[in-house]
Amino acid sequence: MRPDRIGSIQARRYSWHAIIDARIVSALRAGGHRIPTIAAVLERLRDYANPTDADELLAVRLKRIAERSIALLEASASLRQLIRGT
Numbered sequence: 001m002r003p004d005r006i007g008s009i010q011a012r013r014y015s016w017h018a019i020i021d022a023r024i025v026s027a028l029r030a031g032g033h034r035i036p037t038i039a040a041v042l043e044r045l046r047d048y049a050n051p052t053d054a055d056e057l058l059a060v061r062l063k064r065i066a067e068r069s070i071a072l073l074e075a076s077a078s079l080r081q082l083i084r085g086t
Contacts (some may be wrong), residue, residue, distance in 0.1 A: 021042055024038075024041070024042065024045070025038055025042070028041065041057075041061070044057055045057065
């Protein structure tokens with residue numbers, strides 16, 4: 001993210017797109033996502049022309065996260081059985 005410089009004192013000015021990107025990055029980082037994943041998401045969001053496409057992209061991402069979460073829960077149950085011997 002690079003701000004525009006305006007005026008004689010070269011004050012920083014961020015575009016709305018930069019502000020939106022920063023908010024998305026902040027939310028994804030708070031969710032534990034790594035920088036390469038976030039960069040890929042931002043790049044893919046820029047490729048979509050309308051918000052419906054972006055909604056679809058995010059829905060697919062949420063579905064993958066849910067699937068991974070279920071797999072982790074199932075694995076932890078198997079690990080528990082292995083440790084307890086039941």
